[in-house]
Amino acid sequence: MERGSHRADETVVVWFRDDLRLADNPAVSAAAAERRPMVAVYVLDETAGRRGPGGAFRWWLHHSLAALQASLQAAGVPLVFGRGPVAAALPKLLAAVGAVSVHWNRRYDGPGRDTDTRLKAALRERGVAVESHNGTLLVEPWTVKPRSGDHFKVFTPFWKACRPVLDERPPPLPPARLTPGPQDLPVGVPLGDLALLPTAPDWAGGLRETWTPGEAGAHARLTRFLDHGLARYAAHRDEPAADAVSMLSPHLRHGEISVGTVLAAARMREDEGRARAANVTKFVTELGWREFSYHLLFHFPALAERNYQSRFNAFAWREDSAADLRAWQRGRTGYPIVDAGMRQLWATGFMHNRVRMIVASFLIKHLLVDWRAGEDWFWDTLVDSDPASNASGWQWVAGSGADAAPFFRVFNPVLQGEKFDPDGAYVRRWVPELADLPRQVIHRPWTAEGRHRQTYPDPIVDHATARDRALATFGRVKTAA
Numbered sequence: 001m002e003r004g005s006h007r008a009d010e011t012v013v014v015w016f017r018d019d020l021r022l023a024d025n026p027a028v029s030a031a032a033a034e035r036r037p038m039v040a041v042y043v044l045d046e047t048a049g050r051r052g053p054g055g056a057f058r059w060w061l062h063h064s065l066a067a068l069q070a071s072l073q074a075a076g077v078p079l080v081f082g083r084g085p086v087a088a089a090l091p092k093l094l095a096a097v098g099a100v101s102v103h104w105n106r107r108y109d110g111p112g113r114d115t116d117t118r119l120k121a122a123l124r125e126r127g128v129a130v131e132s133h134n135g136t137l138l139v140e141p142w143t144v145k146p147r148s149g150d151h152f153k154v155f156t157p158f159w160k161a162c163r164p165v166l167d168e169r170p171p172p173l174p175p176a177r178l179t180p181g182p183q184d185l186p187v188g189v190p191l192g193d194l195a196l197l198p199t200a201p202d203w204a205g206g207l208r209e210t211w212t213p214g215e216a217g218a219h220a221r222l223t224r225f226l227d228h229g230l231a232r233y234a235a236h237r238d239e240p241a242a243d244a245v246s247m248l249s250p251h252l253r254h255g256e257i258s259v260g261t262v263l264a265a266a267r268m269r270e271d272e273g274r275a276r277a278a279n280v281t282k283f284v285t286e287l288g289w290r291e292f293s294y295h296l297l298f299h300f301p302a303l304a305e306r307n308y309q310s311r312f313n314a315f316a317w318r319e320d321s322a323a324d325l326r327a328w329q330r331g332r333t334g335y336p337i338v339d340a341g342m343r344q345l346w347a348t349g350f351m352h353n354r355v356r357m358i359v360a361s362f363l364i365k366h367l368l369v370d371w372r373a374g375e376d377w378f379w380d381t382l383v384d385s386d387p388a389s390n391a392s393g394w395q396w397v398a399g400s401g402a403d404a405a406p407f408f409r410v411f412n413p414v415l416q417g418e419k420f421d422p423d424g425a426y427v428r429r430w431v432p433e434l435a436d437l438p439r440q441v442i443h444r445p446w447t448a449e450g451r452h453r454q455t456y457p458d459p460i461v462d463h464a465t466a467r468d469r470a471l472a473t474f475g476r477v478k479t480a481a
Helices: 026-033 055-074 086-096 110-125 155-167 205-210 215-228 230-236 249-253 259-271 277-299 310-314 322-330 336-348 353-366 371-381 389-398 413-420 425-430 463-480
Strands: 011-016 038-044 079-083 099-105 129-133
Touching (some): 011 026, 011 086, 026 099, 038 055, 038 086, 055 079, 055 205, 055 371, 079 086, 086 099, 086 110, 110 129, 155 277, 205 336, 215 230, 215 249, 215 259, 230 277, 259 277, 310 463, 322 353, 336 371, 336 425, 353 389, 353 463, 371 389
Parallel strands (some): 011 038, 099 129
């Protein structure tokens, strides 16, 4: 056999998970460097103890995988789909395609880490070389540590410790040159057999109108933000009607673009004088909160199930809250900014970050519904349902998380609407039955007269009464602590 050549059954495999891209993908680049025939694998595992993906996430995942498959096919690399327990499915697929090595990018949730550790050991025993990489984070959780304790619990010192690491990051990796792999492999299933798309009913019309999943869509979204949103970011990012946020979160969640690529692009705009430092700094800091969330998840794997601060275990959540939870889910609470956010979520799989805080505060503090019920609803309805950011965000609002907002910070949904949506443009878009109200009353429609009173509900709870109830409930927790 000639030097540099390989037998047809000696392939290198890239196991894709939350990294559905070719550019700046360390696992892909390392596999390509072996110059062996390449095969890509994706396994849908809903039985390994990890929480299964929600409906909106599954819709996005289907289209993201289709885009990745097309990109790989253009390079002659097959993408093989499998399903079932990955501990059994992956070794079977690797054996069928003649894999001598496999590369993947690391995961940071507890079940994912446990699965990967066991697979590494099992595959190496079979003679398959295994290498894992960082394709998800700017700073991996074990890279920075406080002087005391095992992990940072406050964002500001965490982010300060990360900055030297960020300054030393190499530039993003370009798309690697891939070696075509064997075609017509008699293994795997068609993408459609993963049954990721809704069928009856097809509720995804709003998602299709809003998003373009895939690596190309991610880069187009980044360019649009850099050209139109970054210059307004610091001043207008909290205004849900303003076109000032990146909306990159679902692309980052599915790994269609790397956070390193996003960071480098934003910094380049600053270096070129095309973006003010204040805007870039604020945007990069928000990327830092994503890093911090993964830092917390790594060190506290039960982030979506248990209170990070154990004193909240004694909190007395309401047991008769089913009707109020349903009204919140449907966007029928009688508070326009809350209802607009919940309807945007249902229609598009996305909600503006400021509004996420408002609706979470309302559910937890006005309605005294356990934060886990809200986290679970977001998990099912968000296209960017992220195991770290979703759980840490809900615990932050609840006051039970790391570096959390204090529980006694109870958002007034009327004042929040008037401050961040002063003209009511966001509400008018998502709560059309209020579209004809003047700005003076659009966030308190119960004070106005008109036909909207026949279709839009009165508030399901009085703000002042709910606030007093929430603070009294929290007071009992403080007394018991």
